[in-house]
Amino acid sequence: MAQHGKMSILKAYLETKGLKSTAQRDFIADTFFKTNTHISLEELLSKVKRKNKNIGYATVYRTMKLLGESGLAIARQFGDGQTRYENLPEDGHHDHIICMKCSKIAEFQNQKIEQLQSEAAKKLGFTVVNHKLELYGYCAGCAGGDKA
Amino acid sequence: MAQHGKMSILKAYLETKGLKSTAQRDFIADTFFKTNTHISLEELLSKVKRKNKNIGYATVYRTMKLLGESGLAIARQFGDGQTRYENLPEDGHHDHIICMKCSKIAEFQNQKIEQLQSEAAKKLGFTVVNHKLELYGYCAGCAGGDKA
DNA sequence: ATTATTATGATAATAATATTCATTTTCAAT
DNA sequence: ATTGAAAATGAATATTATTATCATAATAAT
Missing domain, CATH: 1.10.10.10 (Winged helix-like DNA-binding domain superfamily/Winged helix DNA-binding domain)
Known part of the structure; x- marks a missing residue:
């Protein structure tokens, strides 16, 4: 096991x-x-x-x-x-985008963002162990977020 | 009002x-x-x-x-x-770094990260309304994250 | 093996969130 | 101004996720 x-x-x-x-x-x-x-x-x-x-x-x-x-x-x-x-995952972290209308969740990775995070943390004296990044918005299908 | x-x-x-x-x-x-x-x-x-x-x-x-x-x-x-x-706030968004040991919360802003987020979202067909970014780690005082 | 410490699992307690429904308010059309 | 359909309110209740309790069982070091 x-x-x-x-x-x-x-x-x-x-x-x-x-x-x-x-x-x-x-x-x-x-x-x-x-x-x-x-x-x-x-x-x-x-x-x-x-x-x-x-x-x-x-x-x-x-x-x-x-x-x-x-x-x-x-x-x-x-x-x-x-x-x-x-x-x-062993190969790294992924972040999320959540549709505020249909709750669809998409994932993405962005090495550059990770790097900027570490830098920002370092400036404040922090060491980053992990992070959560969630974007909220509307997916292609729900674009605009109009009346339901 | x-x-x-x-x-x-x-x-x-x-x-x-x-x-x-x-x-x-x-x-x-x-x-x-x-x-x-x-x-x-x-x-x-x-x-x-x-x-x-x-x-x-x-x-x-x-x-x-x-x-x-x-x-x-x-x-x-x-x-x-x-x-x-x-x-x-009108002047923009701030994100958080939370110490996993002492729970101290620090805040930061990073325009570049925001921008990369929007770009990543756009690639997936999403429009971002807002976001949450939280970094978890150890603050200067708790550095190392040793046994409690 | 013994024993002190920790873990387990069933259940109960807690607390936050969501819903119900009768009544009231809004707002567009008369 | 009046009306009436649609929506909002507020008090209370229902729901649900999370946490705690406690008797019993398992662990690991001696």
């Missing part, structure tokens, strides 16, 4: 925090690491339950919170009051 | 949506436009109630949702499960 580099990062993180490694945690984390979208807790839970019927919601919840703290997952909230966790 | 440019933008927005202008809406919007921080609904409600005792929570809630849709307010969620609305 644990051929992921992320898995060992998690193990190391747990150790520094004095937390324990458990079968549930490992399984939930592994399941999450295999996703490639922003997944909600509910979705992740059902994915987990397919293989492991008796893992509870609370454990999924707590594990994802942990992953968020460790930097291995990013908690995001788009418009709908649902926290979604994003599994950041 | 309505010497704000924002007020007329709101009026125009309501018109295109076939919505009506009401005393409550105007008052809530005006009160909001006079704030200069990210304000929660609860805070805004109490501000509103000071002058206008019988405006209800639901109306504030609905009005802010409307302002969000119009681009006149930006809904933000930082760590605490509270949606806060940000009144964007």
